Amino acid sequence: MILIRERLSESLRSHKGQAGKVKFLTLVLIAVVAAAVYGGFVYLPLMMNNMEVNKVCKESLNSTWRRWDPRHTREDFLRRVHSIATVEREIGGETRRVPAIDPGDHLEVKLDRTARPPILSIGAYYEREIDLPFVDRTHVFSFSSYCEREME
Numbered sequence: 264m265i266l267i268r269e270r271l272s273e274s275l276r277s278h279k280g281q282a283g284k285v286k287f288l289t290l291v292l293i294a295v296v297a298a299a300v301y302g303g304f305v306y307l308p309l310m311m312n313n314m315e316v317n318k319v320c321k322e323s324l325n326s327t328w329r330r331w332d333p334r335h336t337r338e339d340f341l342r343r344v345h346s347i348a349t350v351e352r353e354i355g356g357e358t359r360r361v362p363a364i365d366p367g368d369h370l371e372v373k374l375d376r377t378a379r380p381p382i383l384s385i386g387a388y389y390e391r392e393i394d395l396p397f398v399d400r401t402h403v404f405s406f407s408s409y410c411e412r413e414m415e
Contacts, residue, residue: 324412333372384411
């Protein structure tokens with residue numbers, strides 16, 4: 264019994280200075296995990312929307328392969344992208360729900376008839392302005408999407 268007490272007190276004395284290091288390391292680990300959770304909370308919905316834009320890009324090309332009409336493909340892409348997500352914006356003193364993703368002038372639909380086989384492509388660039396929670400700031404995230412299809 265005395266031998267067990269001596270060994271226990273020895274081991275406690277040898278680890279005495281390490282208690283502060285473990286606490287600091289734990290705090291750093293908690294801070295890293297909290298930052299990762301916050302980043303995921305902010306960025307993950309935007310990333311999922313971007314994946315949906317990429318899917319819509321391919322679907323628009325697949326649905327218009329018979330027409331070979333860039334204008335029709337552009338309209339189809341915009342119609343589908345505008346339905347992905349909406350945000351509330353103040354327009355003319357009124358709060359309205361508008362599409363969150365709107366490439367506007369940054370949408371390019373091209374049909375390359377010189378290539379064999381002809382290639383129809385869609386390139387879109389858009390920005391999303393997000394209010395960051397808990398810090399009362401906004402941040403602009405930029406996204407792009409590109410896809411192409413051989414028209415055979």
